[in-house]
Every structure is written in structure tokens, then in C-alpha cells.
Amino acid sequence: AQKITQTQPGMFVQEKEAVTLDCTYDTSDPSYGLFWYKQPSSGEMIFLIYQGSYDQQNATEGRYSLNFQKARKSANLVISASQLGDSAMYFCAMRGGTSYGKLTFGQGTILTVHP
Amino acid sequence: EAQVTQNPRYLITVTGKKLTVTCSQNMNHEYMSWYRQDPGLGLRQIYYSMNVEVTDKGDVPEGYKVSRKEKRNFPLILESPSPNQTSLYFCASRLRGTETQYFGPGTRLLVL
Numbered sequence: 429a430q431k432i433t434q435t436q437p438g439m440f441v442q443e444k445e446a447v448t449l450d451c452t453y454d455t456s457d458p459s460y461g462l463f464w465y466k467q468p469s470s471g472e473m474i475f476l477i478y479q480g481s482y483d484q485q486n487a488t489e490g491r492y493s494l495n496f497q498k499a500r501k502s503a504n505l506v507i508s509a510s511q512l513g514d515s516a517m518y519f520c521a522m523r524g525g526t527s528y529g530k531l532t533f534g535q536g537t538i539l540t541v542h543p
Numbered sequence: 544e545a546q547v548t549q550n551p552r553y554l555i556t557v558t559g560k561k562l563t564v565t566c567s568q569n570m571n572h573e574y575m576s577w578y579r580q581d582p583g584l585g586l587r588q589i590y591y592s593m594n595v596e597v598t599d600k601g602d603v604p605e606g607y608k609v610s611r612k613e614k615r616n617f618p619l620i621l622e623s624p625s626p627n628q629t630s631l632y633f634c635a636s637r638l639r640g641t642e643t644q645y646f647g648p649g650t651r652l653l654v655l
Contacts, residue, residue, distance in 0.1 A: 473646035
């Protein structure tokens with residue numbers, strides 16, 4: 429079974445500063461994928477970034493980067509230069525290698541960006 | 544416009560009255576999924592489908608049925624809804640070989 433844990437129910441950051449959202453995972457699959465999604469107050473789910481378990485480098489997408497530490501089973505999201513529009517719920521998720529369609533989400537972290 | 548659509552967007556019903564939430568995508572995606580979102584629990588996968596006539600259970604399939612007779616459609620059926628199925632439901636789709644999953648706008652269901 430695969431499990432995702434997000435231990436920060438809420439986080440606050442000042443505009444223009446960087447913030448790290450924590451995510452740890454557990455799986456017995458040798459191959460897996462890790463994701464981060466953003467859910468603004470409007471409710472839609474927005475894909476942010478993906479990291480494959482065999483990828484050698486940490487994934488980056490604009491201001492988003494995924495700090496992948498395989499030995500520690502962590503996949504933290506780093507948002508650089510926070511903007512007011514970054515205020516949202518953020519979900520970490522994992523796809524197992526043996527069941528390609530199955531996706532497991534964490535509980536989410538609410539990020540609030542202060543001006 | 545490439546999108547995933549869900550209908551209805553909001554639904555209030557009573558215990559035991561069968562209902563169907565439709566999901567349709569126009570991107571020719573092989574993979575489709577249903578999730579429910581509850582406060583403090585994140586999103587939990589109900590069912591997923593890897594292609595036409597191929598479906599499998601997610602983490603919380605009890606009380607739900609799905610079918611995938613056409614590639615573009617993946618309806619979620621609640622045969623006898625109960626109040627614990629009150630939730631926000633999302634449909635999503637993905638092209639095989641890619642990792643980006645596209646979500647529908649969500650369906651908010653209240654079962655009285």
C-alpha cells in the first residue's frame with residue numbers, strides 16, 4: 429500500500445519569500461511518481477510538478493521545484509518568490525509503479541501569502 | 544477547448560435515490576479517474592479506468608459504480624446514496640505516457 433503524509437495543515441509566508449511545503453511518502457514499489465497539485469479557493473485542481481522515482485535531478489517548473497530525497501522518502505515543494513496568487517491548498521500525491529492508474533493524495537497544506 | 548466536464552455541478556438528493564454524475568473529456572485520454580474530497584482527508588480515489596471496458600477500484604470504492612463504454616465518458620453511479628457520500632467529487636483524465644492529469648470542475652453532492 430502507498431501512503432502520503434503532509435504534516436503541515438497550514439503555512440504562512442511573506443510575499444516574495446520562499447516557502448517549503450513538506451511531503452513524505454511510503455511505498456514498496458521500486459518505481460513511482462510524485463506530484464504536487466494546487467487548489468485555489470475557486471476549487472479547481474491544477475497540476476504543478478512531477479518527479480519520477482528514477483529521475484536523477486529534482487524537477488523544476490518556473491517558481492516551483494520539488495526537493496526529492498529518495499532515502500528520506502520526502503518530496504517537498506519549494507515555491508520561490510511567493511506571490512499573493514499562491515495562496516491556496518496544496519496537495520502532494522503519488523502514483524505507484526505497479527498500478528499505473530492509482531493515485532494517492534495527502535491531506536493537503538493551506539498556504540497563505542501575506543503582503 | 545480541451546477540457547473535462549462534469550454534470551451536474553451541484554446536487555442535493557435524498558438517501559436511497561439513485562443518481563449518476565457524468566464525466567466527459569474531449570482530449571482522447573485513455574486514463575480516467577474519480578475522486579472524492581473531504582475536509583482533512585485530501586482527495587481519495589474511488590475508481591479509475593485505464594481504457595474502454597477496463598476499470599479498477601481505488602481506495603474508497605464502496606457504494607459507487609462506474610462504467611467505461613466509450614473512451615470519452617466515465618460516469619459515476621451511486622445506486623443508493625447515503626449521507627456519508629456527501630462530498631466534493633472530481634473526475635480527471637490523463638493521456639497514456641504522460642503524467643499531467645486534467646481535472647473537471649467538481650460536483651458538490653449533498654445527500655440528506
